[in-house]
Amino acid sequence: MSDVYDSGSGNWISPGRGSVTIEGWGGGGGGGACDDGTGNRAGSGGGGGGYFRKVLAVTSGQSIAYVVGAGGTGGTFDTDTSTSGGTTTVAGGTYTANGGTRGINGGAPGGAGGTASGGSTNTTGTAGQTNPSQTVGGAGGAGANGGAGGA
Numbered sequence: 001m002s003d004v005y006d007s008g009s010g011n012w013i014s015p016g017r018g019s020v021t022i023e024g025w026g027g028g029g030g031g032g033a034c035d036d037g038t039g040n041r042a043g044s045g046g047g048g049g050g051y052f053r054k055v056l057a058v059t060s061g062q063s064i065a066y067v068v069g070a071g072g073t074g075g076t077f078d079t080d081t082s083t084s085g086g087t088t089t090v091a092g093g094t095y096t097a098n099g100g101t102r103g104i105n106g107g108a109p110g111g112a113g114g115t116a117s118g119g120s121t122n123t124t125g126t127a128g129q130t131n132p133s134q135t136v137g138g139a140g141g142a143g144a145n146g147g148a149g150g151a
Contacts, residue, residue, distance in 0.1 A: 005066060005068050006068060007068050007070065008067075008068055009065070009066060009067040009068065010065075010066060011063045011064065011065050011066070012063070012064045012066060013061060013062070013063055014058040014059065014060060014061060014062040014063075014064070015060070016060050017058065017059050017060050018057075018058060019055050019056060019057050019058065020055070020056050020058050021053065021054070021055050021056075022052075022053070022054050022055075022056060022064075022090050022095060022119075023051070023052065023053045024051070024052050024066075024068075024088040024089070024090055024095060024096075024097040024116070024119075025049050025050070025051050025069075025088060025097050026049030026050045026051075026069050026085050026086065026087055026088050026097040026098045026099040026100065026114035026116070026125065027049050027069040027070045027071040027072060027085030027086040027087075027088070027099040027100070027114075028046055028047070028048050028049050028071045028072060028085045028099070028100045028125070029045075029046025029047045029048075029049075029072040029082070029083075029084045029085045029099060029100035029101045029102040029103060029111040029114075029128060030046045030071070030072030030073045030074040030075065030082035030083050030084070030085075030102050030103065031043055031044070031045050031046050031074045031075065031082060031102075031103040031128065032044050032045075032046075032074075032075045032080070032082050032102070032103035032104045032105040032106070032108070033074065033075030033076055033077050033078070033079065033080075033081070033082065033105050034077055034078065034105065034106070041105070041106040041131075042106075042131040043075055043082070043103050043104060043105045043106060043108075043131065044103040044104050044108055044109060044110040044111065044128055044129065044130050044131055045103045045110045045111065045128025045129045046072050046074075046082065046084070046085065046100050046101065046102050046103040046110070046111040046128045047085075047100030047101045047102075047103075047110065047111035047112045047113040047114060047125055047126070047127050047128050048100050048113050048114065048125025048126050048127075048128075049069065049071075049085050049088075049097060049098070049099050049100050049113075049114040049125045050096075050097040050098050050099075050100075050113065050114035050115045050116035050122070050123065050124055050125050051097055051116055051121070051122070051123045051125070052095050052096065052097050052116040052117070052118055052119030052121065052122050052123075053119050053120060053121040054095055054118065054119040054120050054121075055120070064090060064091055065089075065090070065091060065092055066088075066089065066090045066091075067087070067088060067089045068086075068088050069085055069086025069087045069088040069097070069098075069099050070085070070086040071085050071086075071099075072084050072085045072086075072099065072100070072102050074103075075102075075103070075105050078105075079105070080104070080105045082102040082103055082104070082105070083102050084099050084100065084101050084102045084111065085098075085099025085100045085101075085102075085114060086099045087099055087114075094118050095117075095118035095119055096116060096117050096118055097114060097116040098114035098115050098116065099114045100112065100113050100114045100125050100128070101113075101114075101128075103128050108130070109127075109130050110127050110128030110129045110130050111127065111128045112127050113125030113126050113127050
């Protein structure tokens with residue numbers, strides 16, 4: 001049996017005694033946009049979110065709080081409005097996967113990958129790429145223990 005939460009926050013209630021594997025991913029950072037009116041300065045990619053994994057011993061009826069970090073939003077043309085990814089936490093922040101840093105408009109380096117802590121496995125997401133040319137935006141960073149970043 002598995003419960004998957006891909007947004008929001010709440011409390012998971014253990015149906016019985018034993019162990020449970022928890023995993024969390026931080027949201028990916030949004031990509032930067034073109035920053036001038038000529039369309040010649042593409043933005044960089046946002047960083048991938050961090051990842052944690054931990055096996056916990058639980059008792060029947062035990063409540064474990066969680067918060068799922070949302071993905072960042074991409075920038076809009078000629079404005080520096082992209083946002084970093086949100087942080088995912090379990091058990092009041094004991095287990096944390098930070099979101100990736102946002103990409104920047106106009107060819108700055110890509111956003112850094114999010115870090116993670118508290119798990120028996122903690123993996124940092126990869127950084128977003130700097131734009132490869134004036135008219136092509138940088139790819140997003142891959143999420144830790146997840147899929148490839150966006151192109």
